[in-house]
Amino acid sequence: MAAAVERLSRGLTRDRELAGARYMDEERLLGAYLLFYWPVSYLQARGTISELPRRARSVLDLGSGPGPMAFAALDAGASEVIAADRSARALATARALGADAGEPLGTREWNPSRGRPLSELAEGRRFDLVTMGHVVNELFPGPEGDVRRAALLEEAAALLAPGGSLLVVEPALRDTSRALLRVRDLLVARGFAVRAPCLFRGACPALVRETDWCHAERSIEPPQLVAQIGKAAGLRKEAVKMSYLVLAPKGEGWAEPPPGRVFRIVSEPLPSKGRLRYMGCGPEGRLGLSLQEKHVSDGNRRFESLLRGDVVEVAGAEPRGDGLALGEGSTVRVLAPAGRPVPPHERSPHGT
Ligand SMILES: C[S@@+](CC[C@H](N)C(=O)[O-])C[C@H]1O[C@@H](n2cnc3c(N)ncnc32)[C@H](O)[C@@H]1O
Structure with a gap:
């Protein structure tokens, strides 16, 4: 299992060979994801959903994989959650986990590369929260990446109910973080307000110097199994790190910062x-x-x-x-x- 976790870590965070690949359809890699990355993503989602200004009842989890963000939303008080991914196997796993936990989860197959509008998936519904956990960086490689990602986030934000939030979580790596910051800037320029983490309304100052990026950190006590597998795979997990962005629906302004x-x-x-x-x-x-x-x-x-x-x-x-x-x-x-x-x-x- 540690070897499979090590392969996922290398493929998703170092040589990036697995980014956008169908690793969720490989039993060993899906298993490794479930035992190690699932709890990490879950904790990242809990540690960012906790920042939302209000509780989300209806949630759409895009690029859900086996659903860590979806379950974090359920545990944070959501009552209706749909998980969407292109991997039928990951979705079946999410459904099975939901059935085990007595928390029913709707699932939909979704592949943004196929060009079908997101609104089809939503079937006219609006959500208090749309989550995208570690999926944006896997989509649209190539020179048009930023623009296409921004367009997808704009489409996702259009599914929000008034007062809702779009939560994007990405790996805390320089390249994926800076890519998220560039997408943030494109969306801010189009009139979107950031709910978190930004208090600055202009272009992101962390993009000025090539060596800077922006990430968050939440200290955790990892479940014992995660700690053991992490140790065997040479990955330390006493804190979870991620880059994240919470956007308000288009047209909703920035929150007034506290005085001082x-x-x-x-x-x-x-x-x-x-x-x-x-x-x-x-x-x-x-x-x-x-x-x-x-x-x-x-x-x-x-x-x-x-x-x-x-x-x-x-x-x-x-x-x-x-x-x-x-x-x-x-x-x-x-x-x-x-x-x-x-x-x-x-x-x-x-x-x-
Ligand atoms: C690193 S996993 C993230 C899973 C989960 N959201 C999390 O935060 O742990 C990336 C997910 O994106 C999905 N994905 C990658 N490319 C995709 C595409 N073109 N269409 C739909 N899903 C895609 C993969 O199937 C995988 O489930």
Whole structure:
């Protein structure tokens, strides 16, 4: 099993030989997917669905494979879930898992490369949530990839009910992450609002330098079987990492950010001599945030334990180099820990 997981890992994340291939139809690889990647995708879906502004009842899971995103949606409170994939075998497995768990799951065969409109699949229905887990990067290889992916996401977003969300999860690899960010930019330019993770409404600042990309991380305690298989396959899993994007239906605006200087932490802690730094990305863009050890105080101590994905309000920081330097008098407040929704900005009666 570890050898099959290792083959999947190599084929999907390193040489990419399996991206877009029919690995779900091979018994050993489907088995490896179920035992290792399924729980990982499930945890990624739980850790991002938890950020949605409201509970999703009706869900469409596109490129579902054996359904980890679909089951995460069910466990997060959905009552009606349809899983769609081109692999009949993966869909049969999803149905069997649903029957075992007493959670009925509808399935549909779906292959976007065949050019049939997505609306046919939806049969006139609208969904609170459409998920696309690790499938977008497997579609439309070639120079037109970004444009075709953006068109597919636009089509998927058209199936959303008002207030709904399109959740795209992709591997946390530089190339797949940057490809998702380019698609994000195309859709933002077409008027889509991002619900998460972005607080910045312009073109993604992580695309400026070739070496940057954007990913999320949620610490997990992997199920024992996943930990064992991961160890045998040489893959560590004490955290799940992914790039993700949550879009609102077209025409719904961006949520008003909380007041103050607000940033999402988009790096791990970056300690250097006597100083701790993170990259933050917020309404004013992507900036370095730093605090010298000698300036740690009660008001800013929280800075020392921030996690990638936390949304924070920083007050009393000064511009320094390419970012902001916090001082002894600065304050740091976590508005939303990683994986939780950013609280909506309540406007005061005076409009501030
Ligand atoms: C890496 S798996 C992801 C499965 C699941 N969504 C998850 O998050 O773990 C990618 C899925 O995309 C599907 N897929 C790849 N190319 C496809 C295509 N052209 N049409 C439909 N599904 C496709 C595969 O069958 C596979 O189930």
